[in-house]
Amino acid sequence: MDIVLSALQSGLASLASYLAAHVLLCLVPAFFIAGALSALVPQQSIIRFLGPDAPKWVSYPAAAGAGSLLAVCSCTIQPLFAGIYKKGAGLGPAITFLFFAPAANILALSYTGVALGAEFAIARIVLALSFGIGIGMIMAIVFRDSEAARLAESATFAAGEGISQRTLVFLGTLVALLIAGTLKVDFLKAELFSGELPWPGAAAGQTLLDRWVPVNEATGAEGLSLQGAALIVLLGLIGAAAWRGLGQVDNGFNRLTPLALGLTALTLVFAALGMRATENGLFLTLTGRTAAVAALCVLLVPLARRFDAWDVQQWLWETWRFVKMIFPLLIVGVFLVGVIRIFIRPEWIQTVAGANTVLANLAGVVFGVFMYFPTLVEVPIAKMFLSLGMHPGPLIAYLMADPELSLQSILITAAIIGKLKAWTYVGLVALFSTLAGLTYGAWVDGAPLLVLGAAVLGFVTLLVTSLHLIERTRRARA
Amino acid sequence: MLIKILGSGCAKCNRLEQLTREAVGELGIDASFEHVKEMDKIMAYPIMTTPALVIDEVVRASGRIPSKDEIAGWLRG
Numbered sequence: 380m381d382i383v384l385s386a387l388q389s390g391l392a393s394l395a396s397y398l399a400a401h402v403l404l405c406l407v408p409a410f411f412i413a414g415a416l417s418a419l420v421p422q423q424s425i426i427r428f429l430g431p432d433a434p435k436w437v438s439y440p441a442a443a444g445a446g447s448l449l450a451v452c453s454c455t456i457q458p459l460f461a462g463i464y465k466k467g468a469g470l471g472p473a474i475t476f477l478f479f480a481p482a483a484n485i486l487a488l489s490y491t492g493v494a495l496g497a498e499f500a501i502a503r504i505v506l507a508l509s510f511g512i513g514i515g516m517i518m519a520i521v522f523r524d525s526e527a528a529r530l531a532e533s534a535t536f537a538a539g540e541g542i543s544q545r546t547l548v549f550l551g552t553l554v555a556l557l558i559a560g561t562l563k564v565d566f567l568k569a570e571l572f573s574g575e576l577p578w579p580g581a582a583a584g585q586t587l588l589d590r591w592v593p594v595n596e597a598t599g600a601e602g603l604s605l606q607g608a609a610l611i612v613l614l615g616l617i618g619a620a621a622w623r624g625l626g627q628v629d630n631g632f633n634r635l636t637p638l639a640l641g642l643t644a645l646t647l648v649f650a651a652l653g654m655r656a657t658e659n660g661l662f663l664t665l666t667g668r669t670a671a672v673a674a675l676c677v678l679l680v681p682l683a684r685r686f687d688a689w690d691v692q693q694w695l696w697e698t699w700r701f702v703k704m705i706f707p708l709l710i711v712g713v714f715l716v717g718v719i720r721i722f723i724r725p726e727w728i729q730t731v732a733g734a735n736t737v738l739a740n741l742a743g744v745v746f747g748v749f750m751y752f753p754t755l756v757e758v759p760i761a762k763m764f765l766s767l768g769m770h771p772g773p774l775i776a777y778l779m780a781d782p783e784l785s786l787q788s789i790l791i792t793a794a795i796i797g798k799l800k801a802w803t804y805v806g807l808v809a810l811f812s813t814l815a816g817l818t819y820g821a822w823v824d825g826a827p828l829l830v831l832g833a834a835v836l837g838f839v840t841l842l843v844t845s846l847h848l849i850e851r852t853r854r855a856r857a
Numbered sequence: 858m859l860i861k862i863l864g865s866g867c868a869k870c871n872r873l874e875q876l877t878r879e880a881v882g883e884l885g886i887d888a889s890f891e892h893v894k895e896m897d898k899i900m901a902y903p904i905m906t907t908p909a910l911v912i913d914e915v916v917r918a919s920g921r922i923p924s925k926d927e928i929a930g931w932l933r934g
Contacts, residue, residue: 418921421921422905422906422919422920422921426905426906449906457865457896458865458899458900458905458906458907459906461899462900462904462906463905465900466900466905467905629872629922693921693922700868700869704868794896795896
C-alpha cells in the first residue's frame with residue numbers, strides 16, 4: 380500500500396512542479412504563437428518555394444521552414460508532405476519537412492528549452508536541421524530513378540501573398556514575450572523594486588504546501604511554492620473562462636473572451652514576479668522580467684487591433700484548439716512520468732546510458748522508436764532520464780528518434796511514398812539519431828565545437844555535392 | 858450545387874463544413890455536400906493544404922477557414 384501511495388504522491392508532485400514552474404512561462408505564449416502561425420501566416424508564402432522547379436538550395440531550407448512554421452498541426456503535416464512529394468520539390472524536401480516538423484516547431488522547442496535547458500533546444504534544432512536535410516538528400520539519391528514518375532504541377536506553387544508586415548510584427552512581439560518570460564539573462568533578472576507584503580498566513584501556508592508536496596532533492600522533486608499554487612489556481616481560472624471565451628470565439632467575441640485574455644496576461648505577469656514566503660509575510664521582487672512581460676502584454680493589444688476581427692477570432696480559436704489537443708495529454712503524461720519515476724533505479728539508467736557510447740546512443744534510439752508518446756510528452760520523460768543520470772548524448776538521440784518515429788508517422792509515410800521508401804527512412808532516422816546523440820555527447824564531454832561543427836558540415840556538403848553530381852549526369856544523359 | 862470539403866477529418870475541416878452548411882442554410886440554396894478524406898482524391902486538386910473548399914469543382918479556399926461572408930459571396934456566385 381505504501382508503494383502505491385508514494386507513487387501517487389510522486390505523480391502529483393511532478394504535476395504540481397510542472398504546472399507551477401515550467402509549463403506556464405513557456406507554453407502559454409508558445410500556444411498563442413502556434414495559433415498565430417496557424418491562423419495568420421498564409422501557407423502559400425512558404426509553399427511557393429517548394430515547386431518542382433525550385434533549386435535545391437531553395438527547396439531544402441524552405442521545406443525545413445515549412446516544417447517549423449506551418450506544421451504545428453497534424454492537419455497540415457499529411458497533405459503538405461504528400462503535396463511536396465507528389466507535385467512539388469520531390470522526395471528529398473518532403474522528407475526534410477517530415478523530419479524537421481516535430482523537432483523544431485515552436486511548442487516543442489520552447490518546452491525543451493525551459494524544461495531541459497537552452498542548450499538542449501539549440502542542439503535539437505541544429506542537429507534536426509542538418510540531419511533532416513542530410514536524410515532528405517540521401518533519400519533523394521537512393522530513390523533517384525523513381526523520381527521522374529511524379530506529376531509536376533507548377534500552378535499549385537504560384538506565388539501568392541507573402542507574410543504581411545503586421546503579421547511579422549505581431550509574431551515578433553509574441554516571440555519577445557516568450558523569450559522575456561524564460562530567458563535567463565542579467566538585465567531581465569535585475570531587481571527594480573522589492574518589498575514585503577505583510578500577511579501572517581504566508582509561513583503557515585508554505586508549511587502546508589511543503590507537507591503536501593515535499594521537496595526531495597534526491598529524486599528531483601522540487602516542491603511547490605505559494606506562488607506556484609497561486610499560478611495553478613490562475614491556470615484553472617483561465618481554463619474555465621477560455622472554454623467559452625476562446626473556444627467559441629469564432630462565432631464572435633463574447634463576454635468571456637476579454638476575461639480569458641486578461642487572466643492570461645495577469646498570469647504571465649504574476650509568474651514573472653519574484654515571490655517568497657517569509658516569517659511575517661510575502662517578500663515580493665519586481666524584476667526587469669516582470670516589467671518586460673507586462674509591457675509586451677500591453678503592446679499586443681494595439682498590434683492585434685490592426686487585424687480584421689475574423690483574423691483575431693481565428694487566431695484565438697486556433698490557440699485554444701492547440702491547448703485542448705495537447706494540454707490534457709501533457710498533464711496525464713507528466714503525472715505518469717512522476718509515478719513511474721519512483722520505480723526506476725538510477726543505476727539501471729546509468730548502466731545502460733550513463734556514458735556517451737554507441738551502444739548507449741542506440742539504446743536511446745530504440746527506446747524512442749518502440750515507445751510512443753503523444754506530442755511534447757517526450758520532454759518530461761527526457762527530463763526524468765536526465766535527472767536519473769542519463770548522459771546528454773543518448774538523451775538527444777532519444778529526443779531525435781521519439782517524435783520522428785512513431786507508428787503513426789511510419790504508417791502515414793508508408794501510405795504516401797510506399798513501404799520500401801518508408802522503411803529506408805526509418806532506418807536512416809535511427810542511424811542519424813544515433814549520430815546526433817554521439818555528436819552532442821562528444822560536445823558535452825569536451826570535444827571542441829569547431830571540429831564537431833566541421834564534421835557535421837562536411838558530411839552535409841558531401842551529400843549536397845554527390846546529389847548535385849548525380850543530377851547533372853542524369854540530365855546529361857537525358 | 859456540389860460542395861466538397863477536402864480534409865483529413867481534422868477539427869479545422871469540420872469547422873469549415875459547419876460554416877459552409879450554415880451559409881448554405883441562410884441563403885436557402887439547394888446544395889449537396891461531400892467530405893473528401895482520401896489523400897489521393899484530395900491531391901487531385903491543385904492544393905497543398907487542407908482544409909479546402911471546392912464549389913462546383915472550383916477551389917475557392919485552401920489551408921484556411923474563410924469567414925461566412927466570404928463563403929456566402931462564392932455561393933451567390
